[in-house]
Amino acid sequence: MSVDPFSDVLKLTNAEAVVTGGFTAGGPWAVRFPGRDKIKFFAVVKGSCWAKVEGEAEPIHFETGDVGLLAKRRSFVLASDPSVEAVDAMELFSGKGRTMATLGDGSDFAHIGGHVMLDPTRGGLLADILPTWIHTRAASPQATVFRWLLDRLIEERDVGQPGAQLASAQLTQLLFIEILRSHLNTSSLMPAGWLRALADPRVAPALRLMHGDPARPWHLEDLAKSCAMSRTSFASHFKTLAGVAPLTYLTEWRMHLAQRALREERTAVASVARSLGYTSESAFSNAFKRINGSSPTAYRSSLLASNGDASKESHEGELTDGLLNDDI
Numbered sequence: 001m002s003v004d005p006f007s008d009v010l011k012l013t014n015a016e017a018v019v020t021g022g023f024t025a026g027g028p029w030a031v032r033f034p035g036r037d038k039i040k041f042f043a044v045v046k047g048s049c050w051a052k053v054e055g056e057a058e059p060i061h062f063e064t065g066d067v068g069l070l071a072k073r074r075s076f077v078l079a080s081d082p083s084v085e086a087v088d089a090m091e092l093f094s095g096k097g098r099t100m101a102t103l104g105d106g107s108d109f110a111h112i113g114g115h116v117m118l119d120p121t122r123g124g125l126l127a128d129i130l131p132t133w134i135h136t137r138a139a140s141p142q143a144t145v146f147r148w149l150l151d152r153l154i155e156e157r158d159v160g161q162p163g164a165q166l167a168s169a170q171l172t173q174l175l176f177i178e179i180l181r182s183h184l185n186t187s188s189l190m191p192a193g194w195l196r197a198l199a200d201p202r203v204a205p206a207l208r209l210m211h212g213d214p215a216r217p218w219h220l221e222d223l224a225k226s227c228a229m230s231r232t233s234f235a236s237h238f239k240t241l242a243g244v245a246p247l248t249y250l251t252e253w254r255m256h257l258a259q260r261a262l263r264e265e266r267t268a269v270a271s272v273a274r275s276l277g278y279t280s281e282s283a284f285s286n287a288f289k290r291i292n293g294s295s296p297t298a299y300r301s302s303l304l305a306s307n308g309d310a311s312k313e314s315h316e317g318e319l320t321d322g323l324l325n326d327d328i
Contacts, residue, residue: 003212005198006184010177012119012256013126017041017176019114019153019168021099023092024106030079030086031103039116039127041069041179042078045150047109052077053133065138065147069179071130078111112153116176121263122256129193136182149175192243203227203238210250214257215277218250255291258284262300269296 023031024046033040035054044066050059054074059082062068070076077086092101118127138146149171156168183190190196197203206223223246224234238246254276261272273284288296 003208005194005207005211006180008211009125009194012260013123014117014119015123015126015176016117017114017172018117019112019157019172021093021101021114022110022112023101023103024111025080025102025109026104026107028080028084029103029109030077030081030084031089031092032077032086033075033089035073035075036115037073039069039071039118039130040113041067041116041176042111042113043067043146043150043175045110045112045154049109049111050079050082052079052082056133060135062135063138065143065150067136067146067175067179069130069134069136069176070132071127071134072132074132080109110154112150112157114172122259125194125256129191129195130183131191134179134183136179140182140186142178142182145178146175149178192241194242194249197238197242197249200237200241202229203234203241206234206238206246207242207249210246210253214250214254215275217277218247220246251287252291255288258288258296259292259299262296263303269300272296 022042022045044062044064046064048061048063051062051068052059053070053076059079060068062078079086087103092103093099136142136146140146153168153171153175156164156171161167180195184195184199190199194207197207205226209223209226210218220231220235223238224231227234229237235246238249242249244252258272258276261267261275262269267275269285270281273281276284278284278287285295285297288294288299292299294302
């Protein structure tokens, strides 16, 4: 299988999409959802609605099969008409374990929603390069895939076949990937970053080389040659798209891999250094401190010290989400 930087980043950030519930509605209706520090998404599986997103000048019309993804902390309202007064989602879905609700007779509209969980340390690698708002329409080239995924998600939820929970999780993850793929293939307004560089066929080969063998001592000439460009043209074009110079990107990617190794493995710092192409532990430590602000040893120690507090906060958060499910 060929090198896939897109999958590399999703795995590194532990991106996991989760459907948390939904609602049906009939007649005039509107629901206000609070801003949260999570990537949130929703899909219209029946009918249509208007979405009023905080910071957006005009409401956005959603039709059956459309999917919206909100990557920044913004509140939003879903409504049958923008003029309808909204009820608060916190009230609508209050109650332990409540994930579905009905407004009116529930005959006109159906919605499912959820959020994307990211590693608290490395999640910014994905979240920070996404626009505030992505609207993927049912009429997009991915329409057939979206429709199939949404139909299957609803079937798994309603029928309750054995393995429904795992099947729904896999389908939701694929839905999230398809949203990002659609954005990658159609957006011309992406901010500078790895995703924009990957979308450009002129520099994507260099990105794949660096991800395929990050320990190799890549030179600018090697990377430029893979893209059939001169060193000057390649360096300039790559920096415009990725926001950093090619070899700076390589160093930063190595440090992301180093963070994962230091966090998830008990490997010696010297071994981590060798696995990433550094000939000495001191050279690796200097690079790590330049990027992360602390030495590898201090970084690992801080993680160990904070593990207990993080576990406690996670447990308390799960209890709160169970009582007030505002991620619908």
